[in-house]
Amino acid sequence: MVLRKDMKSHLEVCHFTMLKCPNNGCDASVLRKDMENHIATCPYTILTCPDHCDAKFQRRELEVHKEACPNHFIPCPAAPLGCDETTPRKDLLKHTSSCPIIKIHPHFKQLHGQVEILSHQLPLVERRVEKLEYVTAHRFEELMMLCKSLQEQVIDLTKKTNERFVEVNRRMDHMDERFMRMIKERETRFNNLHKNQAVIGSDLRTFLNEPSEYCVGNGTTETEGRIPAGWRLATKEETIEATKFGVTFNTATLVHSGCLANTHPNAICTSTYRYPGGGDFDFSNSCTASDQGNPNSLIKMESGSKKFLLIRIGKVGVAPPIM
Ligand SMILES: [Zn+2]
Numbered sequence: 001m002v003l004r005k006d007m008k009s010h011l012e013v014c015h016f017t018m019l020k021c022p023n024n025g026c027d028a029s030v031l032r033k034d035m036e037n038h039i040a041t042c043p044y045t046i047l048t049c050p051d052h053c054d055a056k057f058q059r060r061e062l063e064v065h066k067e068a069c070p071n072h073f074i075p076c077p078a079a080p081l082g083c084d085e086t087t088p089r090k091d092l093l094k095h096t097s098s099c100p101i102i103k104i105h106p107h108f109k110q111l112h113g114q115v116e117i118l119s120h121q122l123p124l125v126e127r128r129v130e131k132l133e134y135v136t137a138h139r140f141e142e143l144m145m146l147c148k149s150l151q152e153q154v155i156d157l158t159k160k161t162n163e164r165f166v167e168v169n170r171r172m173d174h175m176d177e178r179f180m181r182m183i184k185e186r187e188t189r190f191n192n193l194h195k196n197q198a199v200i201g202s203d204l205r206t207f208l209n210e211p212s213e214y215c216v217g218n219g220t221t222e223t224e225g226r227i228p229a230g231w232r233l234a235t236k237e238e239t240i241e242a243t244k245f246g247v248t249f250n251t252a253t254l255v256h257s258g259c260l261a262n263t264h265p266n267a268i269c270t271s272t273y274r275y276p277g278g279g280d281f282d283f284s285n286s287c288t289a290s291d292q293g294n295p296n297s298l299i300k301m302e303s304g305s306k307k308f309l310l311i312r313i314g315k316v317g318v319a320p321p322i323m
């Protein structure tokens with residue numbers, strides 16, 4: 001058990017704290033109690049040459065170092081022929097120049113010559129390797145910087161692309177909404193027209209950019225029509241106003257509510273062929289209706305040549321009604 005106030009100092013010595021191996025390049029994490037053992041075998045632990053040549057290197061490079069270490073003991077090249085001598089690498093030349101077995105064997109004589117030449121070339125090669133190492137390290141640094149910059153650019157581009165994607169999606173959603181709304185409006189409009197047509201008869205017409213507020217019933221093919229619920233017959237004033245807009249509906253006369261109430265028996269003329277447009281037609285109309293110009297009223301005509309201008313109830317007409 002450890003008191004909370006002692007926890008910090010405990011963690012600094014606790015055997016079970018996880019520690020990262022301090023060796024450069026090693027990714028291992030081990031318990032504190034195992035660290036000593038790990039360092040003793042870690043391939044990244046820095047060693048000094050066991051042959052005392054003063055070189056320092058990581059444990060994993062030991063075997064490579066032994067292959068070149070001037071102090072490392074190597075057997076005489078004539079060992080297969082019976083020479084038992086082992087000597088530090090740097091002293092090999094000294095030995096081979098006096099090794100009795102090499103002396104008597106022409107093959108090793110030749111080898112000795114090559115070793116001599118190579119040992120002269122070695123410092124030159126070493127210098128070149130050093131130089132190459134330096135250049136490589138430098139280039140590596142440059143490459144890493146380039147990678148980093150590219151990575152940043154890719155991250156930036158990804159971010160920008162994502163932003164654009166979200167924006168485009170948002171706009172498409174918006175357009176979808178508008179499109180759906182438009183379809184719905186068209187549908188409602190069509191349904192309204194269709195409904196009215198079913199009641200009133202054929203050839204419903206619209207005008208004044210308010211197709212759902214006005215329509216006209218055509219009496220040409222039917223002599224009877226019922227005003228649909230929610231609609232009323234236009235007043236004389238409204239009919240005159242509509243005629244001033246130039247509507248004719250292929251007829252000479254429009255019946256209005258005054259005709260049915262018999263207060264203004266003349267229908268309104270829509271053309272200027274014989275009478276001024278919007279003026280009284282000179283024959284009184286002979287329509288009858290079950291409930292004047294009100295909703296659900298059944299209108300009967302002696303012929304199919306007259307038409308009705310209907311207005312949706314609740315909408316302000318073009319002029320106050322005159323019955
Ligand atoms: Zn502990």
Ligand SMILES: [Zn+2]
Nearest residue numbers: 021023026042
């Ligand atoms: Zn390690």
Ligand SMILES: [Zn+2]
Nearest residue numbers: 049051053069
């Ligand atoms: Zn060494």
Ligand SMILES: [Zn+2]
Nearest residue numbers: 076083085099
């Ligand atoms: Zn020898």
